Amino acid sequence: MGDECIFCKIVSGEIPAKKIFENEATFAFLDINPSAKGHSLVIPKNHHATMLDIPEAELKDVISTVQKVGAAIMKATNADGFNVLQNNREAAGQVIPHLHFHVIPRTIGDSLKLSFGSQKAEEEELKEYEKRVKEQL
Ligand code: AMP
Ligand code: ZN
Numbered sequence: 001m002g003d004e005c006i007f008c009k010i011v012s013g014e015i016p017a018k019k020i021f022e023n024e025a026t027f028a029f030l031d032i033n034p035s036a037k038g039h040s041l042v043i044p045k046n047h048h049a050t051m052l053d054i055p056e057a058e059l060k061d062v063i064s065t066v067q068k069v070g071a072a073i074m075k076a077t078n079a080d081g082f083n084v085l086q087n088n089r090e091a092a093g094q095v096i097p098h099l100h101f102h103v104i105p106r107t108i109g110d111s112l113k114l115s116f117g118s119q120k121a122e123e124e125e126l127k128e129y130e131k132r133v134k135e136q137l
Contacts, residue, residue, distance in 0.1 A: 007098035011045050021069055025061040028069045028103075035104050035112055038077040042066045042101045049097045050088040066101045079105035083114060 009015040011027050018030035020040060031039040042065050048054035054062070070082045085102040087094035106112065 005047055005096075005098050007041075007043050007096055007100065008047050011043070020072070021065060023061075023065065025058060026065040028065060031102065035102075036077075036079075036106065036110065038073045038079070038105045040069055040073060040103045042069055042103060044099060048099045050094070050099055051086065052088065054099055062099070062101065066103060070103050073103055073105050077105040078107075080108045081106045085114075 006015060010017040010029060017032075019027065020030065021028040021042075025045055026042060027045055028040055028042045031041050042062060044054060044058050044062050046054075046058065048058070051059065066084055070084065073079065074082055083102070083104040083106060085104065086100070104112070
């Protein structure tokens, strides 16, 4: 598993990357095509394709590193905030099938466009999806 995975190769050092942090379970490096200066990726060292594939304990390790890296990136870039983005599967825009969190520094007034909450839902629709999702939890 992970033999052909570009992020596994970054962890093993087979492919170079701008590593910013590493601990026993996680690894963080600069994104090669950044959405903003300092845009970084945080990954588990073990190969897991998506958030549904990683054991919960390992996911907690990854999130701890996201928090640490987010704080450092804000200071390093004088940012006012940062986005954490994580894509699961092709339909959601995942290109590299090794779980990763994008950490993107943001400055007030920057031109980066990430759009959420652009559609208004009717009360009936919200109720229906509240019920549907709760049934799965
Ligand atoms: P995603 O669409 O969530 O799968 O994002 C994959 C991200 O990996 C993109 O933002 C790419 O720019 C980034 N990426 C791909 N190859 C490399 C690499 N060799 N080093 C650093 N970042 C990479
Ligand atoms: Zn991998």
